[in-house]
Amino acid sequence: MTPTAAAADNPPPPPATRDDFLPFIPTHNLQTLAILISLPAGLQTCLLAELRRGNPLVQVERADWPHPGSLFISLGELFDPATRAMAPGLGVAWRQVNDPHYWREDLSQVRDGVEHLVVC
Incomplete structure (x- = not known):
């Protein structure tokens, strides 16, 4: 299958709206x-899947790491295997890190040369 045919079979997910995230944000923090x-659509889809499964938000910030403009989201539990499985089809990379000083695994997506991360 050609990359063009694969893309036609698996269109990118639509961007999430504020209403998609509101149930998961304490006191409806507008900055969060x-x-x-602002996350890329594929990363939003993975993050929402985790939040809907009950994986709690721990940290949400404009970290400017690993690149200026990078967004950094931390969750409390490991990613569900279903999220890991769907990530590549959404243009999201999954990586097992297992660094006791940082995090155990991450999902990342690059948009306009800037990498954005969801970690746990």
């Missing part, structure tokens, strides 16, 4: 909400 809806 703005960051979450």
Whole structure:
């Protein structure tokens, strides 16, 4: 199958809206909400799947790491295997890190040369 045919069979997910994230944000923090809806669509889809499974948000910030403009989201539990499995089809990379000083695994997506991360 050619890359063009594969893309036609698996269109990118639509961007999430503020209403998608509101149930997962304490006191409807507008800064947190703005960051979450700024994530690339594939990473949003993976993050929402985790939140809907009950994986809690721990940290949401404009970290400017690993690149200026990078967004950094931390979750409390490991990713569900279903999230790991769907990630590549959404243009999201999954990586097992297992670094006791940082995190155990991450999902990342690059948009406009800037990498954005969801870690746990």
